[in-house]
Amino acid sequence: MLSEFDLITKYFTKPISNASLGIGDDCALLMPTPGTQMAISTDMLVSGTHFFPDTDPAQLGHKSLAVNLSDLAAMGADPVAFTLALALPRAEETWLKPFSEGMFSLANLFQCELIGGDTTKGPLNICITVFGQIPLGQAIRRDNARHGDDIWISGTIGDARLALAHCRRETALNDDEFSKVLPRLQMPMPRVALGKALRKIASAALDLSDGLLGDLTHILNASKVGATVNIDALPVSSILARQPEDFRMLCALGGGDDYELCFTAPVSKRSRVLEASDKTGIPVTRVGFIESTPGLRLRNNNGELQTFSHHSFDHFLTTEK
Amino acid sequence: MLSEFDLITKYFTKPISNASLGIGDDCALLMPTPGTQMAISTDMLVSGTHFFPDTDPAQLGHKSLAVNLSDLAAMGADPVAFTLALALPRAEETWLKPFSEGMFSLANLFQCELIGGDTTKGPLNICITVFGQIPLGQAIRRDNARHGDDIWISGTIGDARLALAHCRRETALNDDEFSKVLPRLQMPMPRVALGKALRKIASAALDLSDGLLGDLTHILNASKVGATVNIDALPVSSILARQPEDFRMLCALGGGDDYELCFTAPVSKRSRVLEASDKTGIPVTRVGFIESTPGLRLRNNNGELQTFSHHSFDHFLTTEK
Incomplete structure (x- = not known):
């Protein structure tokens, strides 16, 4: 059976280029481009609430990241990086492999890199926090719709x-x-x-x-x-x-x-x-x-x-x- | 019974000062102080794995944030903000009130503010992502211990x-x-x-x-x-x-x-x-x-x-x- 550290290494550790430091330390380190703000959003997907327990893991990997990237899109932000916290009943490679592949194939499309996370035992729960950047003052918020728009x-x-x-x-x-x-x-x-x-x-x-x-x-x-x-x-x-x-x-x-x-x-x-x-x-x-x-x-x-x-x-x- | 939006407003929406935009939009917005890097860490706490299901909610609120702040401490970072994703079997005010109080009393001690999150129905699961800042190049990493230290x-x-x-x-x-x-x-x-x-x-x-x-x-x-x-x-x-x-x-x-x-x-x-x-x-x-x-x-x-x-x-x- 795969240990927590083995599974992180095998399925979730990829080269980084946006971040200064990725997986493997107490924290990841990011330095936003000067003149930009960092947009941050987090979404938690729970088995039985957000998806059927037998959902195809590759699609689930895609969707878990997609719903977070969608929040960046809604703000006009450029995806930069994300963290993944994962509770799993069992560390099964037949699930982890397609899940990570589905997630990374979307992540690569947007050059959004995994920089940290947590894996633990528990009822299936996927929590992603995503980081984007936006030129200062250009974030598209919710509070600026005007009469006539x-x-x-x-x-x-x-x-x-x-x-x-x-x-x-x-x-x-x-x-x-x-x-x-x-x-x-x-x-x-x-x-x-x-x-x-x-x-x-x-x-x-x-x-x-x-x-x-x-x-x-x-x-x-x-x-x-x-x-x-x-x-x-x-x-x-x-x-x-x-x-x-x-x-x-x-x-x-x-x-x-x-x-x-x-x-x-x-x-x-x-x-x-x-x-x-x-x-x-x-x-x-x-x-x-x-x-x-x-x-x-x-x-x-x-x-x-x-x-x-x-x-x-x-x-x-x-x-x- | 409390709706998702009501419970966020009632227990988790506090004034912000570090962030440019907090709870209530697709993303929160942070702008790190120039010359600093952002340190990011995420920890997921699952009922039955990390704590007893009957754990006092105020202590659980404290501990959930404490374990994340501890990762910032280990990097030498200054706490700035955090996001909270929470899966709950039921939206019970008798649990939410002490949980949020325990969490915010620690957060306030370190001037670390809640800027976003997610609440959903599911087996009790608390996922916090914390943000700190460190002057460029001063992060205390794991990979620099030297012979004789x-x-x-x-x-x-x-x-x-x-x-x-x-x-x-x-x-x-x-x-x-x-x-x-x-x-x-x-x-x-x-x-x-x-x-x-x-x-x-x-x-x-x-x-x-x-x-x-x-x-x-x-x-x-x-x-x-x-x-x-x-x-x-x-x-x-x-x-x-x-x-x-x-x-x-x-x-x-x-x-x-x-x-x-x-x-x-x-x-x-x-x-x-x-x-x-x-x-x-x-x-x-x-x-x-x-x-x-x-x-x-x-x-x-x-x-x-x-x-x-x-x-x-x-x-x-x-x-x-």
């Missing part, structure tokens, strides 16, 4: 929730449909390039991890504004578009886990938003606008007010989105 | 293991003895002031979390040297000193959780080590010296070679220290 969403939303619905037998997709939406749940791709391209363009941003209704409300509350969203303008995949309206809206408005960006930008910057989208190859869709009246109003293409009872995901209040 | 230990070692032994009925302490050693297990005090005072004096350092034998070996391996330790010189409390020799050595050599510092320094810096000790009020004891011959040799006051079969704690190999 457009609201934008990257990519399409709701497919991760649709895949989950199929797994839970709440709906039945055919094999072709399921194979197309499942990667959205299992292998989300953080929108790092778009986040960086939106520096000095977006007025506020966050990543959609808990669902549009709940997440957009965070921007509205932090910025002390309200908004109207056109539910017919929400970007959804052709597969989700074929679902009945109520269920489609549950997925698009209440479904998390797509890790798309939701951001606001002044009307005067529409062309620069579209340039950022072109440059990064990540589509963006205008779905509404910021208003001074508090609250979030949903309307359809005819301007009619819509209501939905679905709520954003809260780990301690609900078991259903 | 003294080996020093702060405070006394073995009492945390002694308290654990009593809890496990491996030994029986009287009430007075138990009440004196228990705080070493429950409320370790990170040696931050000493670590900072040892900058430019110590050649290598780490904190004793897994036991002297195993931890000192990390310095020897990283520095490619060996050492001789005089077991009769090990600083132990009067309570541990009264225990039978074999058990005393198990506690002093193999017992972790005391979070004292073990460090090396050139003989020429003995007086400066003692000044650092005086200045910080933290006693230090010289217990051996570094040699070029690899391996760790234990001798007694008469110079006789000693052997012990106890091993450092490894979460995946042993159930006993």
Whole structure:
């Protein structure tokens, strides 16, 4: 059986170049580039809460880091490094090897290096803290959306929730449909390039991890504004578009886990938003606008007010989105 | 019942002054003082592995942060900030209130502020990542111990293991003895002031979390040297000193959780080590010296070679220290 130190050496120790000191001492050492701020985010993924216990370890390695990189993307930060704390029931190489490979293949894509961590025995729990850097004053926060700003969403939303619905037998997709939406749940791709391209363009941003209704409300509350969203303008995949309206809206408005960006930008910057989208190859869709009246109003293409009872995901209040 | 956002606001959101942006956005923002490096360490504490499930939450809050601050101390870093990721079976205020109070009372002592985190449902798991800063080039690493250097230990070692032994009925302490050693297990005090005072004096350092034998070996391996330790010189409390020799050595050599510092320094810096000790009020004891011959040799006051079969704690190999 592998010891704690052996498994760290074998699966988690890679050459570093961003950090001054990596794994193997009491602390790692980082020196941010002068003129930048360090962006820091941490996410904990728990077996049974965030993923099925039998989730493919390579996909889990990818997703654990992806959800953290997504927070950097939402801030406009450049990934630099991360730490990994891992509780495992057993040190099984058949699990550790694909898990570390899935994680490092995403990490390498963004030149984000593992600089430290902890491994211990316990119920499966993956806690990653990620470090990025942003030129001073250019972080895209949540509290700067202004009356009149457009609201934008990257990519399409709701497919991760649709895949989950199929797994839970709440709906039945055919094999072709399921194979197309499942990667959205299992292998989300953080929108790092778009986040960086939106520096000095977006007025506020966050990543959609808990669902549009709940997440957009965070921007509205932090910025002390309200908004109207056109539910017919929400970007959804052709597969989700074929679902009945109520269920489609549950997925698009209440479904998390797509890790798309939701951001606001002044009307005067529409062309620069579209340039950022072109440059990064990540589509963006205008779905509404910021208003001074508090609250979030949903309307359809005819301007009619819509209501939905679905709520954003809260780990301690609900078991259903 | 408290929602995830309510409990973060109620128990974990405090004013910040070191960070540019704290809890409430996708990332926190930190800007290290120019001319410093950032030291980063992460530790995960799991119920049943690192602490008894019924551990007093205030002490657990203290200890969770203390073990992380101890890593900063071992590097000579100044605490700045930390993130907290918390998996909880239930959001119980009777647990959260004392836990957060225990954690913040230690955090405030070191002006180390909570800047972000995550809360989720799951088996009790506490993962903290801590950030410190050190003037460029002054970090006390593990890989710089040199032939001839003294080996020093702060405070006394073995009492945390002694308290654990009593809890496990491996030994029986009287009430007075138990009440004196228990705080070493429950409320370790990170040696931050000493670590900072040892900058430019110590050649290598780490904190004793897994036991002297195993931890000192990390310095020897990283520095490619060996050492001789005089077991009769090990600083132990009067309570541990009264225990039978074999058990005393198990506690002093193999017992972790005391979070004292073990460090090396050139003989020429003995007086400066003692000044650092005086200045910080933290006693230090010289217990051996570094040699070029690899391996760790234990001798007694008469110079006789000693052997012990106890091993450092490894979460995946042993159930006993």
